[in-house]
Amino acid sequence: MVDEVLGAVRERLRTPPSCGVAGLDRVVADALRPGKLLRPGLVVGSAAAAGAGLADRALRNRVVLAAEAMELLHVATLVHDDIIDGSPLRRGRPSVVASAGVASALVIGDLLLARGALAAAGAAPNGPLVWARALACMARGQLLEGDLRGAPSVEAHREYAALKTAELFRASAEIGALAVDAEPDVVRAHGEFGLHFGIAFQHVDDLLDVVGDPARTGKPAGLDAANGVPTTAALLLEVPSPGGLATLVAAELEDASASLPPGRGSAELRAWAADALRRTLHAADDRPRRTLVQLSAVLDRFEHDIHPVRETTPCTPTPVL
Numbered sequence: 001m002v003d004e005v006l007g008a009v010r011e012r013l014r015t016p017p018s019c020g021v022a023g024l025d026r027v028v029a030d031a032l033r034p035g036k037l038l039r040p041g042l043v044v045g046s047a048a049a050a051g052a053g054l055a056d057r058a059l060r061n062r063v064v065l066a067a068e069a070m071e072l073l074h075v076a077t078l079v080h081d082d083i084i085d086g087s088p089l090r091r092g093r094p095s096v097v098a099s100a101g102v103a104s105a106l107v108i109g110d111l112l113l114a115r116g117a118l119a120a121a122g123a124a125p126n127g128p129l130v131w132a133r134a135l136a137c138m139a140r141g142q143l144l145e146g147d148l149r150g151a152p153s154v155e156a157h158r159e160y161a162a163l164k165t166a167e168l169f170r171a172s173a174e175i176g177a178l179a180v181d182a183e184p185d186v187v188r189a190h191g192e193f194g195l196h197f198g199i200a201f202q203h204v205d206d207l208l209d210v211v212g213d214p215a216r217t218g219k220p221a222g223l224d225a226a227n228g229v230p231t232t233a234a235l236l237l238e239v240p241s242p243g244g245l246a247t248l249v250a251a252e253l254e255d256a257s258a259s260l261p262p263g264r265g266s267a268e269l270r271a272w273a274a275d276a277l278r279r280t281l282h283a284a285d286d287r288p289r290r291t292l293v294q295l296s297a298v299l300d301r302f303e304h305d306i307h308p309v310r311e312t313t314p315c316t317p318t319p320v321l
Helices: 002-013 022-031 038-049 057-085 096-100 102-123 127-150 154-179 184-211 232-238 244-259 264-281 289-303
Strands: none
Touching: 002 038, 002 057, 022 057, 022 096, 022 102, 038 057, 038 154, 038 184, 038 264, 057 096, 057 102, 057 127, 057 154, 096 102, 102 127, 102 154, 127 154, 154 184, 184 244, 184 264, 244 264, 244 289, 264 289
């Protein structure tokens, strides 16, 4: 049923909002070409884990709208990010700003935001509130980027990652639960799971900026470094720590796991999240071998809810994380 719902989300994304300009409509369609669909996947996984199931057609349609809302928000912010960063590629194709120019890219991003807000309104009564809060957090995170350049640290980067990336994951988990009329405590628990999972994801994604294979990631390696944005992975290269990146990921995943109540739905949500992180790691090249082995072990423990998830065995720092 989860795959069926995600299939419906893909179909909706293949019908993008029209700009009324044929050339720009093609640019919008390319921007919405489905990628990994992590945020929609989290929406659907959260809805399924909330216990209501997805068999009810009306609820299922609301979940589809919730997932669409989160993906449109995500893609809109990517369009705007590429304007700020001057990125020529996105998902292995020319970025919107590279194809349409700055002025049109700005408006296309706004158009996607408007479409996303409408979808959130159809997903749940509080859907627009959750959606708008995520957008506000992401904007604050973007504004923090300048401070991060001036005083980089792992702690400062975590705050930045929480706002810029993980709050959208929190919102995705919350709106998924809201779409199936979950109780408030379940919505909060799923939101906490999404937040910590989102930070863990960002730590892993940071690794790809250092050692990612552009043929797999669909974007140039070293883009954050070129734009002067320090990432956790890059900071750990400069100042290695016991356990390195795996320790940070493990800490977030332990908190994510602890936020969920026991039960089959929670186990399935953890399994989905672990698989999503594994698929992200597949885009790394083979250089950080030790880090990849450590992260693989962390994900196995997280998926099977083996405590502690945190990396506790000290390791000698190596030149690569």
